[in-house]
Amino acid sequence: MKSYDIAVIGGDGTGPEVVREAIKVLDAAAPRFGVKLNYTPYDFGGERYLRTGEVLPDSAIPELRKFPAILLGAIGHPDVKPGILEKGILLRMRFEMEQYINLRPVRLYDERFCPLKDKKPVDIDFVVVRENNEGLYTGSGGFVFKGTPHEIAVQESINTRRGVERCLRYAFECARQRRGGKPWKGLKSEDVASGKKAQLTLCGKTNVLTFAFDLWERAFHEIGAKDYPDIKRDYAHVDATTMWFVKNPEWFDVIVTDNLFGDIITDLGAMIQGGMGIAAGGNINPQGTSMFEPIGGSAPKYTNKNVINPLAAVCAGAMMMSFLGEAAMAAAIESAVIKIVREKLKTLAAGKMGYGTKEVGDLVAAAV
Numbered sequence: 001m002k003s004y005d006i007a008v009i010g011g012d013g014t015g016p017e018v019v020r021e022a023i024k025v026l027d028a029a030a031p032r033f034g035v036k037l038n039y040t041p042y043d044f045g046g047e048r049y050l051r052t053g054e055v056l057p058d059s060a061i062p063e064l065r066k067f068p069a070i071l072l073g074a075i076g077h078p079d080v081k082p083g084i085l086e087k088g089i090l091l092r093m094r095f096e097m098e099q100y101i102n103l104r105p106v107r108l109y110d111e112r113f114c115p116l117k118d119k120k121p122v123d124i125d126f127v128v129v130r131e132n133n134e135g136l137y138t139g140s141g142g143f144v145f146k147g148t149p150h151e152i153a154v155q156e157s158i159n160t161r162r163g164v165e166r167c168l169r170y171a172f173e174c175a176r177q178r179r180g181g182k183p184w185k186g187l188k189s190e191d192v193a194s195g196k197k198a199q200l201t202l203c204g205k206t207n208v209l210t211f212a213f214d215l216w217e218r219a220f221h222e223i224g225a226k227d228y229p230d231i232k233r234d235y236a237h238v239d240a241t242t243m244w245f246v247k248n249p250e251w252f253d254v255i256v257t258d259n260l261f262g263d264i265i266t267d268l269g270a271m272i273q274g275g276m277g278i279a280a281g282g283n284i285n286p287q288g289t290s291m292f293e294p295i296g297g298s299a300p301k302y303t304n305k306n307v308i309n310p311l312a313a314v315c316a317g318a319m320m321m322s323f324l325g326e327a328a329m330a331a332a333i334e335s336a337v338i339k340i341v342r343e344k345l346k347t348l349a350a351g352k353m354g355y356g357t358k359e360v361g362d363l364v365a366a367a368v
C-alpha cells in the first residue's frame with residue numbers, strides 16, 4: 001500500500017465543492033491501485049481573510065512544503081479587492097514553492113462540446129507549458145506620482161536566463177515524452193499522442209518585445225539544437241497563436257510561453273476543449289511540492305448551488321496522481337471522466353450538465 005499526504009485547499013466560491021468531488025473520485029479509485037491518500041485541509045482563502053485579516057500565515061509555506069502535492073479549488077472572493085488574494089495566496093504559493101511550470105493540457109474529450117466546427121478529439125490534443133514564476137507576474141515595477149495627473153505606472157516583465165531555461169527544458173522533455181520517450185514528471189503517459197510529430201512551439205512576441213523574447217528565442221534554439229535535436233522547433237507570435245487555436249488547433253503538440261501569454265492562451269485553450277468545466281492544470285516544481293487546480297476560478301455566483309462542473313477538479317486530481325507516479329490510477333480516472341462526459345452529460349457548463357455537481361462526482365466515482 002502506497003500512501004501519500006495531500007494538502008487540500010478548497011479556497012473560495014465553488015472551490016470547496018469541486019474539490020470534494022475530486023476527493024470522492026480519488027478515494028473511489030485509490031484502493032484498486034493499492035494507494036491510500038491522507039488529506040490535510042487548509043482554510044486559506046477569502047473567508048479566512050475577511051474573518052482574520054490575514055491572507056496567508058507565515059507558517060503556511062514551510063508547512064505546505066512538507067507535502068508532495070497540494071489539491072487546490074479556487075482563490076478569488078467577490079468581497080475582496082482583486083489582487084489581494086490572488087497575489088497573497090495563489091501567486092505566493094506558486095513563487096515561494098518554486099512551482100516554475102504551469103502545465104495545462106488542452107484535450108477535447110467529446111466533439112459535441114467543441115465550439116469549433118468540424119474539430120474532433122484527435123484535432124485538439126496539445127499541452128501548454130506556461131512559465132509560472134516570472135514575466136509580468138513578479139510584481140516588479142511601481143507608481144511614480146500616484147494619484148496625480150502625471151502619474152506613471154510601470155509593470156516590468158522579468159525574464160531570467162535560469163528561469164527561461166528551466167522552463168524550456170521542461171517543455172522539450174514534454175515534447176519528447178509525448179512521442180514515447182521517457183516519462184517526465186508531471187505528464188501522463190496518455191499525453192503521448194500516438195503518431196503525432198514531436199514539436200515544440202515557442203509562443204512569444206519577438207516582433208515587439210525585442211528584449212524579453214530575444215532571450216527566450218536564443219535560449220530556445222540553443223537548448224533545442226544542443227540537447228533536443230529530435231524535437232522540431234517552431235515559433236508563433238502570441239496573437240497568431242490565438243488565431244491558430246481556432247483555425248488549426250491540430251498543428252500544436254507542445255507550446256511553451258511566458259507567464260502572461262500562457263495565462264491568456266490557456267483560457268482560449270479551455271474553451272476549445274469544452275470550457276472551464278473541464279480544464280485542469282498543474283503548478284509544477286519537479287523537485288518539490290506541486291499544486292494541482294481546476295483553472296476556472298471560484299465562480300462565486302454558483303457557490304453551493306450544486307451546479308458547478310467538478311470535472312476540472314477531478315482531472316486535476318488525476319494529474320496529481322500521475323505526478324506522484326501513479327500513472328495507472330491517473331489513467332483510470334481520466335478514462336472514467338471521458339466515459340461520463342461522452343455517455344451522460346448534456347453539456348459541460350454549470351447548471352446545464354443534466355446532473356448536479358455531486359451527481360457528476362458520483363457517476364465518475366462509480367465508473368472508476
Ligand code: IPM
Pocket residue numbers: 075076086087090263295
Ligand atoms: C490562472 C488565474 C490566475 C493567473 C489569477 C487568478 C492570478 O487566472 O491560474 O490562470 O493569472 O495565473
Ligand code: MN
Pocket residue numbers: 263264267
Ligand atoms: Mn488565468
